[in-house]
Amino acid sequence: xxxxQQFFNKDKNASAKSFKKGIHNVLGxxxxxxxxxxxxxxxxxxxxxxxxxxERLEYLGDAILSAIVADYLFKRYPYKGEGFxxxxxSKMVNRQQLNDIAVKMGxxxxxxxxxxxxALKNSNIFGNxxxxxxGAVYLDKGYRKTQTxxxxxxxxxxxxVDDLELIDINLKNKLIGWASKNNHSLTFDLNEEKLEGxxxxxxxxxxxxxxxxxxxxGFNKKDASQAAAISAIEKLGL
Numbered sequence: 371x372x373x374x375q376q377f378f379n380k381d382k383n384a385s386a387k388s389f390k391k392g393i394h395n396v397l398g399x400x401x402x403x404x405x406x407x408x409x410x411x412x413x414x415x416x417x418x419x420x421x422x423x424x425e426r427l428e429y430l431g432d433a434i435l436s437a438i439v440a441d442y443l444f445k446r447y448p449y450k451g452e453g454f455x456x457x458x459x460s461k462m463v464n465r466q467q468l469n470d471i472a473v474k475m476g477x478x479x480x481x482x483x484x485x486x487x488x489a490l491k492n493s494n495i496f497g498n499x500x501x502x503x504x505g506a507v508y509l510d511k512g513y514r515k516t517q518t519x520x521x522x523x524x525x526x527x528x529x530x531v532d533d534l535e536l537i538d539i540n541l542k543n544k545l546i547g548w549a550s551k552n553n554h555s556l557t558f559d560l561n562e563e564k565l566e567g568x569x570x571x572x573x574x575x576x577x578x579x580x581x582x583x584x585x586x587x588g589f590n591k592k593d594a595s596q597a598a599a600i601s602a603i604e605k606l607g608l
Contacts, residue, residue: 396476397503398523403510408482410506413495414567415484424502425567431505432463434513438520439463446531461534462525465593469497471528477503500524542599545576548608555579558595576602 386404393407394400401407406427414423439462443455461467472478473496481499483490508516525531542558549556555578562573574594576584584605586598 392480396480397507399507399511399519401510406506406509407503410502411477411480411482411499413481413483413490413499415487415490416482420567423567424499425569427502427505427509428498429505429569430508431501431503434508434516435501435504435520435524436463438517439525441517442521442525458531458534462529462531464596465494465497465588467497467529468500469494471524472496472500474528475500475523541603542595545599545602545608548606549578558598560591561585574598578602 389408390401390404393404409417409422410424410427410431412423414425417423420426436459439459440455443450443458443462447455447458477496477499481496483495504516504520507519511519546556548554557577559575559577560572561575564571564573569589572588572591572594574586574588574591574597575582576586576598584598584601586594586596586601588594588597
């Protein structure tokens, strides 16, 4: 019995060592508290309890990442106004941007989610996981080390700020301008507001001339409207 227990302990230790190595290889960080990273990488499709999945850490990481990006932009652009800084921050931390960065970093390889659910593979859960990881790093290492890690692993290699300056992120206004110019009726209507896990989700319809053209989803009405506008612009070929 003792030999069997030693075998299981050895196997468990090897698994934990392999997991730590995977985190270090993908994230470039050596975890001290492995449990917080396990939670950060666990989608609620595999772990339902709030203390075991990454939704709470995603909430925390979203705030920490936003603060780090705000500080970075404030120092990079000492003469720019609040409107410019706010728009740049939105460009840098929007859902699609973070999801693309997460996939490039290799987070998809170490994320724990229901791989049988094909919808999850093409969703934004990896960007959400990246935010949860920021929260985990903050709890494990503290704010200063998290700030250094975010700059080194996320902002500098993946957020090309000079290019982002040239992108018109407010596609909702672009669509409204197009509709006005071409005498179309355009509205963004709230279709549904619901809870997913512990977070409130909004679903917005783009309604063109009385017909639903597209739909967007986000954790606030602004993000949902932008998502709906992006989908509408793609459908209209604008």
